[in-house]
Amino acid sequence: MLDTTTALKRTPFYPRHIASGAKMVPFAGHEMPIQYEGILAEHRTVRTGVGVFDVSHMGEIRLAGAGAAAYADRLVTNEVGSIPDGKVVYTPMCTESGGIIDDLLVYALGADRLLVVNAANFEKDLAWIRKNAPAGVQVVDENAETAQLAVQGPKAEAVVARLYGDRATALGFYEAFHEGEGESWTLVSRTGYTGEDGFEVYVRAPRALALWDRIFEAGAGEGIRPIGLGARDTLRLEMGYCLYGNDIDESTHPLEAGLAWTVRLEKPDFIGRDAIRKAKEAGVGRKLLGLVLEGDRIARAGTEVVAGGKPAGRVTSGSMGISVGKPVAMAYLSGESAKPGARVDVVTRGEPTPALVSARPMYRQGTVRSPKPRRAE
Amino acid sequence: MNIPQELRYTKEHEWVRVEGNEAVVGITDYAQGELGDVIFVELPAPGSTASQAKGFGTIDAVKTVSDLFAPLSGEVVAVNTELKDNPALVNQSPYAKGWMVRLRVANPKELDSLLSAEAYQKHLGAHA
Numbered sequence: 001m002l003d004t005t006t007a008l009k010r011t012p013f014y015p016r017h018i019a020s021g022a023k024m025v026p027f028a029g030h031e032m033p034i035q036y037e038g039i040l041a042e043h044r045t046v047r048t049g050v051g052v053f054d055v056s057h058m059g060e061i062r063l064a065g066a067g068a069a070a071y072a073d074r075l076v077t078n079e080v081g082s083i084p085d086g087k088v089v090y091t092p093m094c095t096e097s098g099g100i101i102d103d104l105l106v107y108a109l110g111a112d113r114l115l116v117v118n119a120a121n122f123e124k125d126l127a128w129i130r131k132n133a134p135a136g137v138q139v140v141d142e143n144a145e146t147a148q149l150a151v152q153g154p155k156a157e158a159v160v161a162r163l164y165g166d167r168a169t170a171l172g173f174y175e176a177f178h179e180g181e182g183e184s185w186t187l188v189s190r191t192g193y194t195g196e197d198g199f200e201v202y203v204r205a206p207r208a209l210a211l212w213d214r215i216f217e218a219g220a221g222e223g224i225r226p227i228g229l230g231a232r233d234t235l236r237l238e239m240g241y242c243l244y245g246n247d248i249d250e251s252t253h254p255l256e257a258g259l260a261w262t263v264r265l266e267k268p269d270f271i272g273r274d275a276i277r278k279a280k281e282a283g284v285g286r287k288l289l290g291l292v293l294e295g296d297r298i299a300r301a302g303t304e305v306v307a308g309g310k311p312a313g314r315v316t317s318g319s320m321g322i323s324v325g326k327p328v329a330m331a332y333l334s335g336e337s338a339k340p341g342a343r344v345d346v347v348t349r350g351e352p353t354p355a356l357v358s359a360r361p362m363y364r365q366g367t368v369r370s371p372k373p374r375r376a377e
Numbered sequence: 378m379n380i381p382q383e384l385r386y387t388k389e390h391e392w393v394r395v396e397g398n399e400a401v402v403g404i405t406d407y408a409q410g411e412l413g414d415v416i417f418v419e420l421p422a423p424g425s426t427a428s429q430a431k432g433f434g435t436i437d438a439v440k441t442v443s444d445l446f447a448p449l450s451g452e453v454v455a456v457n458t459e460l461k462d463n464p465a466l467v468n469q470s471p472y473a474k475g476w477m478v479r480l481r482v483a484n485p486k487e488l489d490s491l492l493s494a495e496a497y498q499k500h501l502g503a504h505a
Contacts, residue, residue, distance in 0.1 A: 023413075034413075034440070035413060038413065038414045038468070039413055039414045039439040039440070040414045040416075040439070040465075230413065230439060230440055233440075234439060296416070296417040296437070297417060297419070297437065298416070298417065298437050298442065300442065319439055319440075320416045320437075320439055322439075349435065
């Protein structure tokens with residue numbers, strides 16, 4: 001009999017999760033904290049203060065050697081070939097038919113490219129990247145040796161400044177710096193998945209616990225708290241950020257997912273370009289949009305959306321919009337309903353609940369919207 | 378884990394406090410902990426009739442939705458209207474301020490099917 005508990009991987013931060021009172025759950029093959037004190041409180045901590053997420057389950061794949069940048073550029077839809085050292089780019093990676101294999105971050109680290117992929121897709125991505133790699137490009141699995149913390153919230157800069165000084169505070173949104181070699185290698189980027197200002201810090205696994213302790217010590221005055229995957233989901237949802245497996249997958253292409261801004265059709269070539277171009281010429285039939293529900297019921301993934309009694313689409317993610325103050329969702333919508341301001345009904349437990357179609361994000365007060373937040377006086 | 382001695386329980390993690398011919402119903406400390414932050418509780422209309430083991434409400438937590446099952450048959454005489462504005466009472470005070478429904482017990486024999494605190498504790502042990 002398969003014992004699933006022993007098959008789960010633990011991140012290097014596991015002892016700190018247990019010491020912090022985390023409720024641990026299986027997630028994408030890892031034993032991860034879903035919550036500590038509670039999703040509502042953790043969500044608000046990130047919106048108003050600063051919180052720390054263990055995101056070590058994310059997968060790191062380095063492309064090295066001559067042609068690494070050019071190969072990365074062929075793998076993904078966004079521009080990652082000519083970007084300068086320290087630039088970070090969010091991008092889908094697509095099949096030849098334009099379906100989304102994964103959505104990822106690409107870091108320019110000198111001539112190398114570091115790809116940070118979703119945990120659930122890691123093996124699939126690695127196989128795809130190895131299969132398509134040209135001679136001379138090394139595909140290096142750095143997943144097991146890399147630990148990652150996301151420090152997020154309006155007070156994140158003050159905390160990270162105590163560890164990294166101006167090197168961190170000088171970073172613009174989607175910029176990174178890296179330093180050190182071997183076990184002392186560190187990568188810090190101004191990135192995140194919450195809608196707030198924040199940083200993601202990568203270190204090698206042997207230094208993970210020391211990083212956790214330094215960050216919590218540096219943030220004690222700011223009331224820093226650990227944040228679980230539950231709040232990570234409610235934070236990203238009201239920002240309208242896609243969650244792979246819910247909102248995007250290989251049956252969806254980037255244009256209908258509202259990711260046209262990440263697709264550079266003018267690039268000489270990338271995998272999926274012809275299919276995406278054809279989809280654009282044919283017209284995008286459905287669109288991934290936000291919903292803000294009236295009433296208190298939550299529309300879960302799979303819930304049907306109707307307009308005037310006729311099918312209009314289906315919910316892909318839904319929860320409480322904790323900072324919006326109403327339940328929110330994302331849904332693929334078609335026809336007249338596929339535009340912000342349209343009125344639809346979400347059918348929860350057989351009963352229609354009115355909802356307003358919204359552009360993404362549904363929450364618009366996040367500090368991430370300013371490219372470089374003002375430094376605290 | 379808080380499992381008050383004086384209450385009766387169901388395997389679906391409801392508790393029942395018998396008061397004369399009425400019964401007050403809520404969900405257990407274990408249930409609220411498993412659900413996480415409760416954000417919406419949908420309860421039956423006062424005057425409606427509940428049937429034992431049938432769903433008569435739903436509890437929305439951030440991550441999941443759960444049915445509330447009637448531990449006993451009977452007429453719903455009152456529901457906790459405070460949960461409308463403050464569903465977190467279910468998490469903060471599952472056995473007191475977080476109560477959900479007051480029933481007029483239609484069939485006292487159904488009380489025999491409920492679990493004692495010891496039996497519920499044992500049921501949870503089998504769970505874990």
